Amino acid sequence: MPLSKLNPVYIAGTGSYLPEKILSNAELEKMVDTSDEWIVSRTGIKARRIAAEHESTSDMASIAAQRALDDAGITAEEVDLIIVGTITPDMSFPATACYVQQKLGAHNAVAYDISAACSGFLYAMNIATAQIGAGLIKNALIIGAEKLSSILDWTDRNTCVLFGDGAGAAVLRPGNESTGRVHATRIGTDGRQTGILKVPNSGTATLDPEVQPVEGNATGTIYMAGREVFRHAVTAMKESALGVIADAGWKTEDVARVIPHQANLRIIDAIRERLNLPKERMFVNLDKYGNTSAAAIAIALDEANKTKSIVRGDKVVLVVFGAGLTWAAAAVEW
Ligand code: UT7
Numbered sequence: 644m645p646l647s648k649l650n651p652v653y654i655a656g657t658g659s660y661l662p663e664k665i666l667s668n669a670e671l672e673k674m675v676d677t678s679d680e681w682i683v684s685r686t687g688i689k690a691r692r693i694a695a696e697h698e699s700t701s702d703m704a705s706i707a708a709q710r711a712l713d714d715a716g717i718t719a720e721e722v723d724l725i726i727v728g729t730i731t732p733d734m735s736f737p738a739t740a741c742y743v744q745q746k747l748g749a750h751n752a753v754a755y756d757i758s759a760a761c762s763g764f765l766y767a768m769n770i771a772t773a774q775i776g777a778g779l780i781k782n783a784l785i786i787g788a789e790k791l792s793s794i795l796d797w798t799d800r801n802t803c804v805l806f807g808d809g810a811g812a813a814v815l816r817p818g819n820e821s822t823g824r825v826h827a828t829r830i831g832t833d834g835r836q837t838g839i840l841k842v843p844n845s846g847t848a849t850l851d852p853e854v855q856p857v858e859g860n861a862t863g864t865i866y867m868a869g870r871e872v873f874r875h876a877v878t879a880m881k882e883s884a885l886g887v888i889a890d891a892g893w894k895t896e897d898v899a900r901v902i903p904h905q906a907n908l909r910i911i912d913a914i915r916e917r918l919n920l921p922k923e924r925m926f927v928n929l930d931k932y933g934n935t936s937a938a939a940i941a942i943a944l945d946e947a948n949k950t951k952s953i954v955r956g957d958k959v960v961l962v963v964f965g966a967g968l969t970w971a972a973a974a975v976e977w
Contacts, residue, residue, distance in 0.1 A: 649776025658710025687908025691807025691933030728763015761965025763937030787937035811941025827890035
């Protein structure tokens with residue numbers, strides 16, 4: 644059912660949190676056989692944040708969430724639903740969202756996690772928008788939070804230079820506000836591609852023969868077939884962006900800002916070319932934070948909001964891609 648048939652939903656506030664420690668490309672040069680030149684030219688990433696040892700995913704998520712609540716002007720007690728998108732939960736159970744509920748004092752909320760890798764935040768937006776739109780709940784807190792530094796093989800140059808830690812959040816509410824209206828969301832999955840991006844040997848599946856012999860892939864760390872992921876990412880993000888633009892009844896050229904997944908500047912450029920949009924319409928902050936998976940879009944949305952890169956009336960497209968494979972997009976009128 645199109646969102647236009649449901650009650651209107653808007654983004655009432657955003658927040659984010661980045662850990663203090665900055666890990667530069669120059670520092671990575673001392674850890675693995677890489678160079679600032681390779682990382683910048685192949686990905687656009689210059690630095691990433693690394694959480695402190697004592698800092699958990701729910702710690703980062705709770706700070707970002709409280710900032711989003713403050714921005715929305717509502718209290719934790721008013722929240723009906725908390726969804727955390729993460730692949731680096733505090734522990735396998737209870738859900739990281741339960742810890743967030745506890746830390747915020749959001750005792751009236753239902754809280755659970757979504758495992759959709761990088762797409763987790765926009766999966767959460769899709770679910771929360773549907774529940775609010777159907778009148779089942781009022782206020783939802785959607786969060787993307789990751790401590791990816793905890794699942795990286797710091798001897799594998801193919802992956803360790805790409806990722807970072809952080810959290811972002813948004814508050815969704817019912818209402819016909821003129822700013823932040825969610826006009827469309829789409830989510831998608833292709834389980835045939837589970838093999839190209841995963842954390843092998845981290846769960847109940849027997850040891851993964853595809854990955855075990857590969858030098859440099861420690862048990863329980865990220866494995867990625869980069870080129871294949873790249874190819875799928877471009878197609879899926881282009882199609883889901885065009886999908887929500889059509890669902891919202893917009894024209895592509897009217898989109899003021901695309902907030903794409905912050906994985907690789909070359910992927911962002913490839914999508915921009917396919918959408919035929921000028922460079923300045925793409926929001927980019929991966930140079931500072933690298934790829935923070937489920938947190939990336941949420942952090943970028945908050946930064947775009949707070950720095951006025953998106954302003955009232957802007958047609959904004961959020962679009963993401965991740966392991967699963969999963970993808971998602973949203974069309975929001977700011
Ligand atoms: O958020 C989840 C979604 N993830 C993504 O969207 C990531 C998608 N993939 C990518 O962004 C790119 O494929 C990467 C950035 C991961 C890799 O870039 P690439 O241009 O596809 O490089 P490649 O994997 O084909 O490797 C090219 C060369 C290889 O050397 P040889 O075989 O040509 O001698 C690699 O060993 O670059 C080498 N290489 C590196 N060299 C220096 C790989 N990583 C590094 C490194 N430093 N960190």
